[in-house]
Structure formats: C-alpha cells, structure tokens
Amino acid sequence: MSQDNRYAIIKTGGKQYRVQVGSKLKIELLSIEAGQECVFDQVLLRSDGTETEVGAPLLNNASVTATVLSHGRGDKIRIFKMRRRKNSRRSRGHRQYYTEVQVTAV
Numbered sequence: 001m002s003q004d005n006r007y008a009i010i011k012t013g014g015k016q017y018r019v020q021v022g023s024k025l026k027i028e029l030l031s032i033e034a035g036q037e038c039v040f041d042q043v044l045l046r047s048d049g050t051e052t053e054v055g056a057p058l059l060n061n062a063s064v065t066a067t068v069l070s071h072g073r074g075d076k077i078r079i080f081k082m083r084r085r086k087n088s089r090r091s092r093g094h095r096q097y098y099t100e101v102q103v104t105a106v
Contacts, residue, residue, distance in 0.1 A: 004020075005049025006020065006021065006048050007020045007046075007106065008043050008045060008046045008047070008062070009045040009046075010040045010043055010044065011040075011058075012027055012028065012040055013027055013028025014028070016044065019066075019103045019106065020103065020106065021103055021104065021105065021106055022102065023102070023103050024069070024100060024101070024102050025066075025101050025102075025103070027099055027100075028097075028098065029097040029099050030068065030099045032099070034069065034070050034071065036067070036068050037065060037066070037067055037068075038066055038067075038068060038101065039063050039064070039065050039066075040064045040065075041062075041063045043055065043058060043063060043064060044058060046059060046062055046106070064103060064105065064106055065105040066101040067101065067104055068099060068100075068101050069100045069102055070099075071098070071100070072097070072098055072100065073095045073096065073097055074097075074098055075095070076093050076094070076095050077093065077094045077095070077096075078093055079091070079092040079094065
C-alpha cells in the first residue's frame with residue numbers, strides 16, 4: 001500500500017472535500033489559531049488505493065488531522081440587482097472568510 005494513494009472525503013462547513021496527505025484547502029472559517037492542529041471526524045469515505053470504505057452516512061472511528069496555516073478573506077463577489085423600467089438598482093459586495101489548512105494524516 002502506497003501512502004500516495006490514500007485519500008478521504010470529509011465534510012466541514014456544509015461542504016465536502018476530497019483530501020490527501022499534504023493537500024491544502026480553503027474551508028469555512030474555524031475558530032482555531034494558526035499553527036494549531038484540527039481534527040475532522042466527519043469522514044464520509046476512506047480509501048487506501050485498493051480498498052474503499054463508505055460510510056452510511058459517516059464512518060465510525062475515522063478522522064483526518066490537519067494543521068491550520070492561516071486565516072483570510074476570499075475575493076470580492078459583486079451582486080447587482082436591477083428591475084427593468086423601474087429605476088431600481090442595488091449593488092452589493094461580499095467577501096467570504098476562510099481558513100487555510102494542510103492535511104497531515106488521513
């Protein structure tokens with residue numbers, strides 16, 4: 001079994017991510033300081049390259065460990081709404097907060 005073929009699918013922040021050891025992710029903001037470790041225990045699928053375990057919906061006794069690298073904000077998204085012939089326009093913007101993590105163990 002090679003370490004390169006191991007991966008898992010985790011759920012955090014209402015989204016699902018496919019992770020491998022060494023992969024970097026930008027996920028929803030976590031209240032953990034940079035440099036600390038975080039454990040994701042909501043694992044939906046785990047594979048070592050030859051065997052695949054699928055949870056129903058989650059796997060028991062499975063977790064993914066990651067190190068928090070930094071916190072930040074994403075690019076600005078412009079929201080523009082206009083109603084034709086009504087002289088009604090509204091422009092808004094949004095920047096989503098994120099936490100960047102690097103997976104250390106699957």
